[in-house]
Amino acid sequence: MSFTALSLHPDLLAALPAQFQVPTAVQQQALPSIIAGQDVLALAPTGSGKTLAFGLGLLQQLTAALNESTDHTNALTAPYSRAHMRAVVIVPTRELAAQISEVLAPLAHSVSLRLTTLCGGVDVEQQVADFNEQPAQIVIATPGRLLDLLKQKLISLKAVQHLVLDEADRLLEMGFWPDIQKLMAAMPALQQQLLFSATLPVELEAQLQELAPNAQRFAVGSQNSVVEGVAQTCYLVNKGSKAQALIALLKESLSAQQVLVFINARDNADALSKRLNKAGILALALHGEKDQVEREQALLAFKNGDIKVLVATDLLARGIDVTALPVVVNLDLPPSAPVYVHRVGRTARAGLTGMAISLVCHGEAQALAAIRELTGEALPLQTLAGFTVTDQPASEARSKRAPRDKKANRRNMTKRTK
Structure with a gap:
């Protein structure tokens, strides 16, 4: 199947980059329903083309509506009116908003539609001024900034007809869910809801319902699966040897590769970045404590190949698309199994292949078990040459400490009775 079979506007077809001439599985399945105005829930692995699936669907509908209007020209050139906002795409992070905008903005321009982002990290007054000067039919936003602008009555959502929740599972979690409910309550004209995600925990099914x-459900591949093309390897190492093991990999088997390293703690991200640079490996850290300029500069340096390694917290686990990224390394396993799927999905995107390496210590046995259960992957632990494991599994460590603990307790009891 080609995109021409999906009844898309000729200008949209002409604006598609050459590498996107053949629709992916999720695009083939979901686009007809989206264009028909139906609610859709689409579950597909990261890198499978979800952004174009909902993006092309929205643009086709808005283009058709504008072409049917006798006031088409005036609607696009008249002074600012809040009613211009017809579609809202809500995402959990600024980086994902920027990525979606980068993909969809040229397509929107091709059909004389405007698209903008409303996210934190940017001056509110300037953002609103820009929005007023250049009214947009499609807004890509993070929940916090959108709700803040709504409360200040700087925007209105009353004319919004189409709502997309990208990375829907994250947006349905308690941290975002109250904001999403408030935003939806401010959209009385809402006619279509599109929910896209790579993972969907069972506990969120009730909220989704x-x-x-009435959403049409589409699933590409196994739910919560890792995208095809990712070669996954898990090395068992001592907890205290992880950084040195990473350096060894970067200097040996990964010497010619660009690598995205995931780590759980912000402070550890900065420390690891400094250690890599001392070892002669160009690296930067990226996490939520960095200001927007630092975040953009670090990501741009990595995309441009100016640095070899980007050390990131889970800020980047969802939605960031680095072209042809060959390797992802988990220095720490994430405490949430679905996050693993999103992390390793930064490689092997758009049909390419990639490698995901996890450095696992005995203390992460439960996290590894949860990942195996969620993904259905065996993920056997392998040995890493030059890194003998001397740490003991947690159960064995506890059993060896028990006699000493009992002796200590007896000594304490003796002291208290004297």
């Missing part, structure tokens, strides 16, 4: 009870 409440949110979009």
